[in-house]
Amino acid sequence: MNSSPDRPRGWLSLVLHDAHFWIPVAVLIGGLLVLRWIS
Amino acid sequence: MTAPSGGDVTDTGAALDERRVRRLQTVGILCGLTAGAWLGAAETPTKLVTLGLSPVVISLAMVVGVFLARWSLPALIQGTSYIAADLRQAPHLIVWAVLAGCLWAVANTLTIFAVRDVGLSIAFPLWNSNSLLGIFWGILFFNELRGADWRRWLGVLGGALLMFVGATALAIASATQAPRADALRGVVAALSAGVLWGTMYIPYRKAYLTGMSPLSFITFFTVGELGMMTTLAVVYSGGFTPLWHQLSGARHVLFWLLLGGFVWVVGDLFQQYAVKYAGITRGIPLSNTNQLWGLGWAVLVFGELSGATSSVYTQVIGGSLIMALGAGVIAFSSVSRREHARWEEAAAREGQRYGVDPAYTRERGAGRDGTTTRHRRTWIDWLVVSGATATLVGFAAVAKAPQLAIRWQWAAVLAVVTLGALAGCGTALWRTTRFN
Numbered sequence: 001m002n003s004s005p006d007r008p009r010g011w012l013s014l015v016l017h018d019a020h021f022w023i024p025v026a027v028l029i030g031g032l033l034v035l036r037w038i039s
Numbered sequence: 040m041t042a043p044s045g046g047d048v049t050d051t052g053a054a055l056d057e058r059r060v061r062r063l064q065t066v067g068i069l070c071g072l073t074a075g076a077w078l079g080a081a082e083t084p085t086k087l088v089t090l091g092l093s094p095v096v097i098s099l100a101m102v103v104g105v106f107l108a109r110w111s112l113p114a115l116i117q118g119t120s121y122i123a124a125d126l127r128q129a130p131h132l133i134v135w136a137v138l139a140g141c142l143w144a145v146a147n148t149l150t151i152f153a154v155r156d157v158g159l160s161i162a163f164p165l166w167n168s169n170s171l172l173g174i175f176w177g178i179l180f181f182n183e184l185r186g187a188d189w190r191r192w193l194g195v196l197g198g199a200l201l202m203f204v205g206a207t208a209l210a211i212a213s214a215t216q217a218p219r220a221d222a223l224r225g226v227v228a229a230l231s232a233g234v235l236w237g238t239m240y241i242p243y244r245k246a247y248l249t250g251m252s253p254l255s256f257i258t259f260f261t262v263g264e265l266g267m268m269t270t271l272a273v274v275y276s277g278g279f280t281p282l283w284h285q286l287s288g289a290r291h292v293l294f295w296l297l298l299g300g301f302v303w304v305v306g307d308l309f310q311q312y313a314v315k316y317a318g319i320t321r322g323i324p325l326s327n328t329n330q331l332w333g334l335g336w337a338v339l340v341f342g343e344l345s346g347a348t349s350s351v352y353t354q355v356i357g358g359s360l361i362m363a364l365g366a367g368v369i370a371f372s373s374v375s376r377r378e379h380a381r382w383e384e385a386a387a388r389e390g391q392r393y394g395v396d397p398a399y400t401r402e403r404g405a406g407r408d409g410t411t412t413r414h415r416r417t418w419i420d421w422l423v424v425s426g427a428t429a430t431l432v433g434f435a436a437v438a439k440a441p442q443l444a445i446r447w448q449w450a451a452v453l454a455v456v457t458l459g460a461l462a463g464c465g466t467a468l469w470r471t472t473r474f475n
Contacts, residue, residue, distance in 0.1 A: 011130050011131035011134075011393060011394075012131070012134065014131060014392065014393055014394075015131050015134045015135070018392065020180060020241055020245070021134075021135075021138075023176075023238060023241060024138050024139070024142055024238050024239070024241055024242060025138065027142065027234060027235055027238040028138070028141055028142055028145060028235070030231075030234070031142070031145040031146065031149065031231055031232075031234070031235045032145060034149065034227065034228065034231040035145060035148060035149060035152075035231075035271070037227075038149075038152050038224045038227065038228050039094075039095075039152065039275055
């Protein structure tokens with residue numbers, strides 16, 4: 001196995017361009033808003 | 040620690056055969072059930088909220104216990120060098136792990152508000168609706184149930200429907216248990232926690248399809264947990280100084296909360312293995328049997344619901360049983376070889392997207408190490424384990440037993456069963472995957 005496989009772009013950039021990533025981010029923001037409401 | 044070779048772990052061949060898939064499935068199911076027992080036991084410290092502690096202080100103390108466990112257990116089981124090697128293969132998963140940790144911290148805080156407002160026996164099944172959302176994400180993003188026959192679809196969706204019916208019965212019961220305004224806030228808090236936890240399975244599944252070991256994932260997961268929880272605690276306490284005063288004032292019960300966090304991690308670790316080997320659609324509903332364990336602790340040990348009408352008992356117990364039945368139906372809708380092949384496609388897609396070595400993804404998906412490198416424990420591992428142990432002992436030294444009415448006989452029975460599940464499942468997991 002590769003110890004440092006070649007990646008065409010930085011992995012952070014790949015994460016930010018992954019549509020799946022923004023779903024948990026949106027849910028997290030929603031959760032913080034609910035917390036603010038109930039506390 | 041080095042992982043000795045031998046047994047089923049060294050099954051040869053790149054492709055997974057039917058027998059290996061079945062074996063991994065069985066281990067995944069066992070992990071889900073064990074996770075349920077431990078996650079259920081870990082929620083009992085939230086009862087301390089009735090002693091007047093702030094929910095964020097309780098949550099922060101639990102997260103500190105979680106942090107200690109999430110670093111010390113992996114260091115003890117596999118060693119930090121193993122974790123470092125894992126992260127070099129898929130460094131992008133650090134971001135996903137931290138994000139999942141943030142989701143967990145917010146959800147956990149919401150559950151404590153929910154317990155305060157509607158009680159443990161009501162709140163528990165409501166936030167366990169997270170499995171419905173998890174199933175949805177599993178089907179949508181990770182090819183779960185794709186290629187499955189109609190019986191498996193029926194099993195999973197029928198089980199999900201049963202769980203919804205059970206949750207509804209419990210929500211109706213909540214209206215009779217708390218003042219209207221508190222009931223609304225408690226139900227919203229519990230359901231929101233369910234959404235956060237249900238979405239948290241996206242990062243989980245990403246990591247495990249890619250091939251990362253749960254032991255590696257949780258070490259960075261907990262950075263997100265502790266960071267988010269500390270921020271929330273400071274903000275909601277009005278600054279560092281008020282928070283410090285609250286923590287100091289609660290020092291006699293902090294140990295129990297740390298212990299609750301530690302126990303939670305054991306359950307969560309099994310849950311992560313369940314997600315890895317049984318998928319979200321099966322692993323999460325099974326681990327959500329923690330609802331029954333939570334109900335057992337609440338009713339048998341803490342005497343919750345005593346004095347309630349028989350109608351409330353019927354709704355709460357009936358609703359819980361229906362939810363558990365739904366989870367069981369889902370769990371036994373086993374994964375076929377054809378469906379597993381679709382999982383492998385999703386894993387290959389993830390690997391390709393992030394440039395991860397296909398051999399790493401393939402071997403780890405099969406529960407094998409895939410390398411000849413031996414990872415030995417170092418002084419760093421012993422330092423982490425010693426530090427965590429010393430911290431727990433330090434808090435235990437100043438701890439006092441909470442002034443709660445506890446039925447110790449029932450507590451002992453449940454503790455013995457929970458420890459038995461740990462021993463049995465831990466052995467099965469070790470024999471099959473060497474904790475990979």
